[in-house]
Amino acid sequence: MKKTKIEWTEATWNPTTGCTKVSAGCKNCYAETMSFRLKAMGTPGYDNGFEFSLMPERLAQPLNIKKPTRFFVNSMSDLFHEKMPYDYLDRIFEVMEKTPRHQYQILTKREKILADYFVDRSVPNNVWLGVTVENKKSKNRIDILRNIDAKIRFLSLEPLLEDLGELDLSNIHWAIVGGESGHKARPMKPIWAINIKNQCKEQNVHFFFKQWGTWGADNVKRSKKANGRLLEGEEWNEYPAELEMI
Numbered sequence: 001m002k003k004t005k006i007e008w009t010e011a012t013w014n015p016t017t018g019c020t021k022v023s024a025g026c027k028n029c030y031a032e033t034m035s036f037r038l039k040a041m042g043t044p045g046y047d048n049g050f051e052f053s054l055m056p057e058r059l060a061q062p063l064n065i066k067k068p069t070r071f072f073v074n075s076m077s078d079l080f081h082e083k084m085p086y087d088y089l090d091r092i093f094e095v096m097e098k099t100p101r102h103q104y105q106i107l108t109k110r111e112k113i114l115a116d117y118f119v120d121r122s123v124p125n126n127v128w129l130g131v132t133v134e135n136k137k138s139k140n141r142i143d144i145l146r147n148i149d150a151k152i153r154f155l156s157l158e159p160l161l162e163d164l165g166e167l168d169l170s171n172i173h174w175a176i177v178g179g180e181s182g183h184k185a186r187p188m189k190p191i192w193a194i195n196i197k198n199q200c201k202e203q204n205v206h207f208f209f210k211q212w213g214t215w216g217a218d219n220v221k222r223s224k225k226a227n228g229r230l231l232e233g234e235e236w237n238e239y240p241a242e243l244e245m246i
Contacts, residue, residue: 007210007229008176008239009072009105015059015092016077016084017045018052022109025134025159028184031076052083059095068101079106080113089117097124107132107156111144118148128152128174128240135161146171152240158210159185163192169203173240177231179213181224187215193231206238 004012019031031050038046045055062071073079079089096104107130108114114129123129129150131141134157145153152173157164159180169175177196179188193209200207212227229235 004072004075006072006075007237008208010070011072012075013058013061013071013073013104014045014076015055015095016053016074016079016081016088017055018048018050018076019078019081020052023132023134023138024161025109025132025138028159028180028182028186030182033182035076052077052081054085054088056088056091059091062095062099062102065102068103070103070105073104073106078108078110080108080110080117082110082113084113086117093121093124093127096127100124100126102126103128105154106130109138109141111141115144115148123148123150125151128154130154130156130174132156132158133164134159136164139164139167142168142172154240157196159213160188160192160196161186163189163195165195167196167199167203169199169205172203172205174206174208174238175200176208176210178210179215179227181211181213183214185214185221187219187221188213189219190217190231197231197236206240207236208238209236 035046035050039049103126105128109132111131129145129148131145133139133141133155153171154174155172156176158176158178160177175196177193180186197207209229209231211224211229213224215221216227
């Protein structure tokens with residue numbers, strides 16, 4: 001558990017590590033690259049590289065942090081991975097329920113498992129549920145998410161790989177947009193992000209522009225830092241109102 005440079009959260013908590021690729025957004029997975037790097041460094045928890053692994057020794061970490069914190073859960077994995085035992089997932093959510101002072105942000109590309117898990121379970125009030133949507137093919141994830149009774153439902157439209165067209169954002173509270181990073185990054189066209197931003201405004205959804213990534217608005221390849229976070233000359237750092245709970 002550590003502080004993070006991810007712009008929309010404060011810290012990460014990884015009670016599991018590793019994953020497998022399920023869609024186009026996974027092609028250049030940063031977590032996979034980082035996992036092999038950490039394995040080479042001998043970092044505890046990454047002995048198996050990017051193979052999905054349970055980390056029960058990390059379960060209690062949030063219990064020991066007194067300061068209210070916003071956690072991105074499983075930045076190095078997917079909480080609803082096919083190999084995740086539901087009884088272990090129950091233990092993770094028990095920790096969240098025991099720490100109402102914190103907020104937990106959960107993203108998945110496995111919307112069917114997400115929905116199945118919550119068929120007979122309730123989402124804790126301090127848990128934000130989100131799905132990744134990188135192209136038109138993955139837009140169906142939004143329909144599944146909107147029907148789960150969570151206090152905050154959000155979208156990570158990153159890496160944004162094409163224009164998503166019209167979006168039904170009903171029952172969605174927050175949208176994060178970003179381009180891809182890394183030397184193999186695929187470029188994001190400005191109009192794709194602008195279209196999402198405009199639809200968020202029309203449908204009263206909070207909008208957060210995370211990054212241009214490796215390719216800038218001018219279609220020039222640079223470092224992520226050099227390309228900045230401006231969209232139409234502004235930084236967009238909106239959050240759901242419930243953030244004020246912290």
